[in-house]
Amino acid sequence: MAAEQDPEARAAARPLLTDLYQATMALGYWRAGRARDAAEFELFFRRCPFGGAFALAAGLRDCVRFLRAFRLRDADVQFLASVLPPDTDPAFFEHLRALDCSEVTVRALPEGSLAFPGVPLLQVSGPLLVVQLLETPLLCLVSYASLVATNAARLRLIAGPEKRLLEMGLRRAQGPDGGLTASTYSYLGGFDSSSNVLAGQLRGVPVAGTLAHSFVTSFSGSEVPPDPMLAPAAGEGPGVDLAAKAQVWLEQVCAHLGLGVQEPHPGERAAFVAYALAFPRAFQGLLDSYSVWRSGLPNFLAVALALGELGYRAAGVRLDSGDLLQQAQEIRKVFRAAAARFQVPWLESVLIVVSNNIDEEALARLAQELVAVGGQPRMKLTEDPEKQTLPGSKAAFRLLGSDGSPLMDMLQLAEEPVPQAGQELRVWPPGAREPCTVRPAQVEPLLRLCLQQGQLCEPLPSLAESRALAQLSLSRLSPEHRRLQSPAQYQVVLSERLQALVNSLCAGQSP
């Protein structure tokens, strides 16, 4: 897999990618003499998406890239000047010109770790004016990345660890970068590969793809390829006219399947031959351009068997319409019978790929039967940064049971001592009238120092490493929290001191 290298990511997340009110508020703070007040904001969500009890933290790598490059160029400042009042003090714009993130500190949940409602994904601190300008772009970079990664993780849980999951949603994405983000974070969340070539080039996501219906239907069967000959896989011996060889096999296949030899579409067969000439080691047949049973399947078998004679093994077939599960089961039966009939054992286990609007429900049905599934993650944004947030700077810990599974997350004030494993803690579940006690076997601090005064504290993990962390984290989550429908809610509790602070503020607010 290529290393991550995105020289143009800076272009994708530019400093003016923000809501105008962040700039108008910046002017308000500046006019009030508060531009350099110490400030902190936390980014978190209120409810887990898709009705589940967990989410995955993602997008941190894009945030770090954005923050390190953050600087308002002359053209940016000029544009802001054009939309702010004409009599704005020029010193404000001088202040903007000098801004960067050299005084910004970020704590974050590591990429790919489990995230729960109310626990900050990011804590950003620094001078008030800068931190205000950063809010929208960081929200934009984290919300969608985490949503897609969570969606992918859910589909991976349904499919189990072995099935191959391919993401192919680019054509329906929210513009070019919407697609790039979706492909990147689907991979992080547990997909195996993407159809999006740019995600491969820029982010190192494994890419996959074969052929579309348009390729199949563009052949009539009367085409004459300039070089119809294919050399044997072993590289020795004379080449063979693949189309002619497939034609010979077609007769045997049709006899075996009880079909007339005229029934399979000659254009589809020509397309399969053309594809096999280009990809003899990775031949895949798209079966449903005409009729799966009367055309796609016999044509595939004819070409696959011709390839087999030359020592190549076909990679698989793809179905893109109809009842995917039922067809896949029938096709598997046909492959088994043909493997026996023609004494080609590998044919029995040829990959069956299905695609076409596969959501969680469809995948659950398919997952028991199939080996690879391609789909487009369905997204519904239910994250919502709280309008009323918990006060003060907070620390967050994950309390684990003796089997290593997370019991609950605990928020406390930053200045409280770190909770110790084996120690009894009094904590407040949300909305509880009484505290409860818990004695965690292990305690993990959740927020890691990521940027300190603008400096990266440790190298960011690779996308593949974050992907591995996501799977490890999910595997440790207890089944009742991991369940996708009606899961037990995972608790995020407050320390006694934080709860007391909340209580006093609530009392103070309604006199």
Next chain:
Amino acid sequence: MAAEQDPEARAAARPLLTDLYQATMALGYWRAGRARDAAEFELFFRRCPFGGAFALAAGLRDCVRFLRAFRLRDADVQFLASVLPPDTDPAFFEHLRALDCSEVTVRALPEGSLAFPGVPLLQVSGPLLVVQLLETPLLCLVSYASLVATNAARLRLIAGPEKRLLEMGLRRAQGPDGGLTASTYSYLGGFDSSSNVLAGQLRGVPVAGTLAHSFVTSFSGSEVPPDPMLAPAAGEGPGVDLAAKAQVWLEQVCAHLGLGVQEPHPGERAAFVAYALAFPRAFQGLLDSYSVWRSGLPNFLAVALALGELGYRAAGVRLDSGDLLQQAQEIRKVFRAAAARFQVPWLESVLIVVSNNIDEEALARLAQELVAVGGQPRMKLTEDPEKQTLPGSKAAFRLLGSDGSPLMDMLQLAEEPVPQAGQELRVWPPGAREPCTVRPAQVEPLLRLCLQQGQLCEPLPSLAESRALAQLSLSRLSPEHRRLQSPAQYQVVLSERLQALVNSLCAGQSP
């Protein structure tokens, strides 16, 4: 409004922003000797989104930009080589290196015009291999843009022509460019402005924004601004301490409203004063950080009246939670009473802006009462390029009645004579067993030549011009097609010759 200028748009839509199967098929065509075969594809959708009977065509400007810049760089070709079979003929990669769109011709529905199911938004013709590589990026650029523009047009129809609609969805967008695309095409579809500063800078979208809850709650009331003095609007006479002046007004306002003068939150008032010092000519109060009635509204009135004394008029208030309609109606009453009580007539008509997850239903309720609405377009992608498409190269016409409203769109073969106004035409509605006749008062060709052999045929309209076309087109659509719920379906009919071709192909396919 700034001119459109996006020097980095090339970066956003790079040639490898495509599905890998487009590249594998390209190799397949090349191996089959068909790389330079003449080919054409059409991009259209099957159903109108959001349950309506119309869509708006959008995204063409991004397509044109993409096509004109399309060229595989060395790094792109090297990346493709790394994911294609290692023994691929090097001549294929030489072919890729030389590719551009100099032989590609595009016909398109103009930006902002009405689009109906089955009528091509884009017709792209050129050498088969190039055209195949272009399919995914063009789909990606057109689908989402058209969807967002259609959504915006529906919200505009609900709101009526006068209300101001502000888009502020950036923080929930699919990554940076997802947000940029949404902001751009919401404007095209009929919104007035966006919160997204980058959309203003790069695309010339008018931007708008004021302040957030975090600004309000960040003030305690004990802050001392470095310069509390505000000069009169006319520029003559001594400055006034705005905070002190607001405090004086607060007592009168509280007496008028029957509130204790301690009830309004001093931090909120300090925030309003700070904002008013920075934006005396554009002061807006966000009312719901604490209590609208006991704090936000009296604080706003106190600061607005203090500003008024200096000759400034407050711009408005914003509500971001609760029952927006009911609150807005009550607030209007308070404004009217205060305008009379304090003899400040302009206060009566101060803008009331509402925001917070406003969808079509909520907007319909609000639109009768309010003057400006900010919301995030809700998107649901229901467009789907057909797998089975109508055969042959087609021309498309809009048939209009004598009042200028569109009656139906007609598809015919490219070589058929152009239908004439006043002439009786025999056409086939979808699924009909018999043709019907229509005598259009006017006929408009729908697809305009946009790129010919890679050359732009006419300058692209500005975004604002496309926005105007959208509103004009919608105004001409008859009410039964424009209706948002259960509209009469707009018919797209086939010419007799095209219908005959479809029939013969269907007959040929199932022998």
